[in-house]
Amino acid sequence: MRAALIRTLDGPSAIEIVDDHPAPTRGDDEILIEVHSVGLNFPDLLQTRGLYQYRPDLPYVPGSEAAGIVLEAPAGSPLRAGDRVVGIGRVGAVADAVAVPAEHAFPLPDGMSFAAAAALPLNYLTSYFALVERGRLAPGDVVLVHGAAGGVGIASIQIARAFGAGRVIAVTSTEQKGTLALDAGADEYVLSDGFLDAVGRKSVDVVLDPVGGDRVTDSLRALREFGRLLVVGFTAGDIPSVKLNRLLLDNLDVVGVGWGAYTRPKPGGMQRQWAALWPHLESGLIAPVIGGRFTMDATAAALGLMDTRGATGKLVIDVRP
Numbered sequence: 377m378r379a380a381l382i383r384t385l386d387g388p389s390a391i392e393i394v395d396d397h398p399a400p401t402r403g404d405d406e407i408l409i410e411v412h413s414v415g416l417n418f419p420d421l422l423q424t425r426g427l428y429q430y431r432p433d434l435p436y437v438p439g440s441e442a443a444g445i446v447l448e449a450p451a452g453s454p455l456r457a458g459d460r461v462v463g464i465g466r467v468g469a470v471a472d473a474v475a476v477p478a479e480h481a482f483p484l485p486d487g488m489s490f491a492a493a494a495a496l497p498l499n500y501l502t503s504y505f506a507l508v509e510r511g512r513l514a515p516g517d518v519v520l521v522h523g524a525a526g527g528v529g530i531a532s533i534q535i536a537r538a539f540g541a542g543r544v545i546a547v548t549s550t551e552q553k554g555t556l557a558l559d560a561g562a563d564e565y566v567l568s569d570g571f572l573d574a575v576g577r578k579s580v581d582v583v584l585d586p587v588g589g590d591r592v593t594d595s596l597r598a599l600r601e602f603g604r605l606l607v608v609g610f611t612a613g614d615i616p617s618v619k620l621n622r623l624l625l626d627n628l629d630v631v632g633v634g635w636g637a638y639t640r641p642k643p644g645g646m647q648r649q650w651a652a653l654w655p656h657l658e659s660g661l662i663a664p665v666i667g668g669r670f671t672m673d674a675t676a677a678a679l680g681l682m683d684t685r686g687a688t689g690k691l692v693i694d695v696r697p
Contacts, residue, residue: 379471380675380693383435385426388679393672397437400468400475407455407463407481408448414469414693415441415494417527418609421682423467432467438675439469439693442476443484443493453478460484462493464646470675470693479643482650485658495664495690496657499531501649502635506584506606507535508652510631516542517581520598522568525553527690528586528608530560530665536582537561538656545580547571556688560665572598578626584608592616596628604629665689 379397384390402408420438422428443462449455461483463476484493507513519536523529524546536544546557546565554565566574572594581603583595588610595605596618607630618630639645656662667689670678678691 377472378672379437380439380672381435382424382438385424385434387424388421388676388683390424391438391676391679393675397471399473400471402448402450402475405450405478406475407446407450407453407461407478408473408475409442409461409463409481410445410447411442411469411471411474411695412444412490413494414439414443414695415496415498415527416678416682416691416693417441417498418682421679424679430466437468437471437474438679439471439474440465440467441494441497442469442474443490444696446481447473450478455481455483460488460490460493462490462497464497470672470695472695480640480646482647485654488657491666491669491692491694492664494692495527495666496662497646497650499527499664499690500535500653500662501639501646502528502608502633503531503535503584504539504649504653505635505639506608506633507532507541507582508539510633511582511584511604511606513539513541513582515540518543518545518579520545520547520575520580520583520595521557521562522547522583522585522591522595523587524548524557524560524562524565525688526586527664527667529557529584530689532584533557533560533562534656534662536584538653538661541582545575553688556665582606586610588616589614590616592618593622596622596630599626599628601626602628604631606631606633608633666692668692669694 377399446459463481465476468474519541521532546562548554584606586608
C-alpha cells in the first residue's frame, strides 16, 4: 500500500512516500480503517526527531488520527464495515489503511467531512479532559487560552464555550491569529507580549496553557482566588518552574493534564469522553478549524510548516481526494 515512511530521525525532511509498504492486519480487538484524512499533531513532529516520550521503532509510518471507512471490525463492536469513523492509534495513519484499537474508534455525525473528523479526537478530547475533568470548569468561569490559534487552542476555546464558560479570552502571537481565535468562538483576544497587562491581575478563573516557556508566572498572576493553571504541553520548548509560594497567596492550583497517559489504559474512557462531545458535534458548536490541507506527497511540507510555527488551526493530510 501507499504510505509515508520515516527511516531516520532527521526531522520532517526525512519523510519519504513509498508504494509498497505492507498493509496492516487487524488484531482481535482492532478495527481496520480505509484512511481518507489524517490529522497532524505536535507529537508527530517531535517523533520525527525522536523527541517524544513514545518512540516507535524505525521504520514507521507517522500519524495517529485517521478518518475514513471501516473495512473490518471485531465481533461485538458497535461499528460495522462501511461505517464512517475516526480512530486514534499510536502511529501508522498516513497510509492507505490503518488498524486502531476498537475502543479508540468513534462514529461520525451525518454530514461531517473526513477532513473535519480527522481534526477532532486528540485536540478536543484533550481539551475536554483538561477543562472539564481536570480543570473543574464551572458555569460562568472566565477562561484564558494560550496558543489560541493552534489546534489545541481552538479546541479549548470551543470546549470552554460548549461546557459553560462565561467568557473566553484568547492569547495569540499576532493580530491575524487573534482574528482566527475570534472566528473559532473566543470573546476577545490579547497578544502574548504583555498579555497580563491586557487582561489584568486576578481576572480569570482558568488558564489553559499548551505553550509553557516564560509566560507561566504571569499566568498565575492572572488567576483569581482558587484559580487553576492547566499544564497541557510545552510547544515553546522550555519547561518552566513554578515558585510554590505563588500558589499559597491565592490558593491556586497548577494542574497537570496528561490525557493520553490517563485515558488510554482505561476501558471505555475515550468512548465516555466522545459521548460527552457528541451533542455539540451534532449541533455544530464544536467545529474544528482546518488551517491547511495537504496531499500525502506533501506530508513533509505540512510537518515542516508546523516546525516553523507557521501553522494555525489543524493541519490535515488528505490520503484520498
